[in-house]
Amino acid sequence: MxxxxxxxxxxxxxxxxxxxxxxxxxxxxxxxxxxxxxxxxxxxxxxxxxxxxxxxxxxxxxxxxxxxxxxxxxxxxxxxxxxxxxxxxxxxxxxxxxxxxxxxxxxxxxxxxxxxxxxxxxxxxxxxxxxxxxxxxxxxxxxxxxxxxxxxxxxxxxxxxxxxxxxxxxxxxxxxxxxxxxTKEDFARSHPAGSLGKRLLLGISDVMRSGDDIPKVYAHTKFSEALLVMTEKALGMVAVVDKDNRVAGVFTDGDLRRSLPTIEHFKDHVVGEFMTRNPVTIRADKMAVEAAQLMETHKIHSLLVVDKDARLTGALNIHDLLRAGVV
Missing domain, CATH: 3.40.50.10490 (Glucose-6-phosphate isomerase like protein; domain 1)
Incomplete structure (x- = not known):
């Protein structure tokens, strides 16, 4: 009852x-x-x-x-x-x-x-x-x-x-x-599996794409080829580097949308014409949470990772940070 x-x-x-x-x-x-x-x-x-x-x-x-x-x-x-x-x-x-x-x-x-x-x-x-x-x-x-x-x-x-x-x-x-x-950092060290631990202890090098997974081309790369690389690597952007692998710019999904109205024939253009120069970058020795803060500040969804000489060493986007539990 x-x-x-x-x-x-x-x-x-x-x-x-x-x-x-x-x-x-x-x-x-x-x-x-x-x-x-x-x-x-x-x-x-x-x-x-x-x-x-x-x-x-x-x-x-x-x-x-x-x-x-x-x-x-x-x-x-x-x-x-x-x-x-x-x-x-x-x-x-x-x-x-x-x-x-x-x-x-x-x-x-x-x-x-x-x-x-x-x-x-x-x-x-x-x-x-x-x-x-x-x-x-x-x-x-x-x-x-x-x-x-x-x-x-x-x-x-x-x-x-x-x-x-x-x-x-x-x-x-x-x-x-x-x-x-x-401190918060001390707390994170005793809670490495928790959300705070992930936010404070994971480094950029722990979450970034490296090696062949980095989408990169040269400024003289044909526009259509750059699009193929960007699509294949699925990061929403492609890094543009010089012969010494230093970052010269970045071409993103946003750049693509802005450039399409001005392009009549893809084969006549190179990616360097439409790339964003002096892009926001981050060093591999920084913490992953700093990448999230940079993305939020600059209203972007991906970042290039460079060494002290501005050479490209990696790349990541917001989805990498989400998967790692950083954001």
């Missing part, structure tokens, strides 16, 4: 959740202070990894925070505290810093590994909702992420408390990012 939902009640309940969790973040923002700064400094000056641990819902948050730290310049990984007692503690070294998350501060699986961490001399930062808990008292630095109430009407399911812990973890990661001077 299907159930119906009272729309007004459902929306009111959702808004109640938003209000409670929003208030938890506002309260957390007001409390942030010296302990947070100390945690940032400890991690910033550390020589190992940040090992983030948590159990249950806190474990899911810990896993996400470890991933955020790792992708923003702070080497980090997640260790399940239950598995830690069965061998995974071997992943943690004395140079590492443990970031433990537990709303109660009394999670058995987390407390079970504290003696080992202490014996190894590993620094411990904790985030709990209970400043007087066992975990908080045994930490080098404790960050209070307590909330006044959970959004769960039963007060049982972690809701506002996990949101508060997640936000604090994000705040820690982003503060560390800014403290390290982490």
């Amino acid at each position: 299907s159930r119906t939902v009272n729309a007004e009640q459902a929306i009111a309940q959702a808004r109640r959740v938003f209000a409670i969790e929003n208030q938890a973040i506002v309260d957390l923002q007001q409390r942030i202070g010296e302990d947070f700064v100390a945690a940032v400094e400890m991690i910033l000056n550390g020589s190992g990894h940040v090992v983030v641990i948590g159990m249950g819902k806190s474990g899911h948050i810990a896993d996400k925070v470890s991933a955020t730290l790792a992708s923003t310049g702070t080497p980090a990984f997640f260790v399940h505290p239950g598995e830690a007692s069965h061998g995974d503690l071997g992943m943690i070294t004395s140079n590492d810093i443990v970031l433990a998350m537990s709303n109660s501060g009394e999670t058995e699986e987390v407390l079970a590994i504290l003696p080992v961490l202490k014996r190894m001399g590993i620094a411990l930062i904790s985030m709990t909702g209970k400043p007087n808990s066992t975990l908080a008292k045994n930490s080098d630095i404790h960050i209070d992420v307590s909330v006044n109430e959970e959004a769960c009407p039963l007060g049982l399911a972690p809701t506002a408390s996990t949101t508060a812990t997640l936000v604090m973890g994000d705040a820690l990661a982003i503060t560390l990012l800014e403290s390290r001077g982490f």
Whole structure:
């Protein structure tokens, strides 16, 4: 039997959740202070990894925070505290810093590994909702992420408390990012398969056509022959070079449309009569995203690639950049 939902009640309940969790973040923002700064400094000056641990819902948050730290310049990984007692503690070294998350501060699986961490001399930062808990008292630095109430009407399911812990973890990661001077280029290096990584890491040489795939002719090449080359290479243009392979001009689809009304007999003309002189070019050692910017600025769809002596080394068009995920 299907159930119906009272729309007004459902929306009111959702808004109640938003209000409670929003208030938890506002309260957390007001409390942030010296302990947070100390945690940032400890991690910033550390020589190992940040090992983030948590159990249950806190474990899911810990896993996400470890991933955020790792992708923003702070080497980090997640260790399940239950598995830690069965061998995974071997992943943690004395140079590492443990970031433990537990709303109660009394999670058995987390407390079970504290003696080992202490014996190894590993620094411990904790985030709990209970400043007087066992975990908080045994930490080098404790960050209070307590909330006044959970959004769960039963007060049982972690809701506002996990949101508060997640936000604090994000705040820690982003503060560390800014403290390290982490840049978009650094982010791209850790996300080479992502769109930003492709935009920032791919070079012109990675996407350009080269060798026999470059459409090129000489200025004295017959107009009809130049059209055949342009059609065969399918780049929407043909480079015009001199005897030393230096770029003298370019003949594009646009040049073709503009020249057709003035041509009566193709065989009587050479491509040099209609080419665009001093075309926009780019060096092969530039980034592919720079090619996209040049095309946008000059309202063109293809580019010739040259070396420092203006010799033709490659060619590309907007479709090459699209296929590479640069635009």
